[in-house]
Amino acid sequence: MVVQPQNTEFLVSARPDLIAAREEWLKSLKNTRRLATNTLEAYERDTRQFFQFLTGHLAEPPSLKDVAALRIADLRSYLARRRNDGAGARTLGRGLAGIRSFLRYLEKQGMANAAASIAMRAPKQPKSLPKPLTTIDARRVVEKGEQLNEEPWIAARNAAVLTLLYGCGLRISEALNLDGGALRDPAARSIPITGKGSKTRMVPLLPIVHRVVDEYRTLCPYQLEAGKPLFRGARGGELHPAIIQRDMQKMRSALGLPDTATPHALRHSFATHLLGRGGDLRTIQELLGHASLSTTQVYTGVDTDRLMEIYDKAHPRA
16 A cells, blocks of 8 residues: 555645556555655655645646656756745755656656756755764663653563664664564574665674563563564554654653654664774674665764764863
């Protein structure tokens, strides 16, 4: 099932031929390219917003013919409108990526020319560094005793999920996608994880990971069999990332942590703390599942910032 709002025909401002082409494109992204759910939702939303802009730009809902005739000036007008509405460079860049993907699909089908979108430069992205937690704060966050939920099994569940993020460097989606049959062998030293782009990597397991997951299994009131999710919601269904994010938000307030202390910050902390203890970038790249070393290199900037902070505080003449 394609990820999009219900009654899309009424929500998407476009002619039927364009809506139908967009529907087939979204199906191909899901079934052929197997993009992540979050990416599918973003592409659906970005193209819907673009069609809405074109409706005002053209004074009528756009058709397939209108999209095929797009010029660079039209795309620039769209980005300018979005920027005026408060969209940042990252949002604009992602939106343009979705439009390009759709136009390239139409080009392959012989329905349009994607030259304008390819020639269009994406907005310059600001350089931002990950914001890891300190070693002490990261260890506090993953402790079962620090979890605020009064239900013991839910506290154990949250501690297990957060331990996987910090102890293994998993993305939250990777942790929540684990099967009920995973992590049963206490002697297992590693586990295969399928990440972005359906790429599988081997992730080492610390003894603490086995312990917290085993404690969660013991306390969980639901049967955690193979073929079903390992981590469950309060009613036994699928556990959504928003639940963990919300519970960590409460923990931030209780522990006096900064707003940057999010579940994903634990993955950043995993990489930064490994690098600070002498881990090499190639190894960390493999552990994180980054396709490019340049993505991993951002952590060298984080470590440098930390070193300068220590230098400024410790040097007598600083």
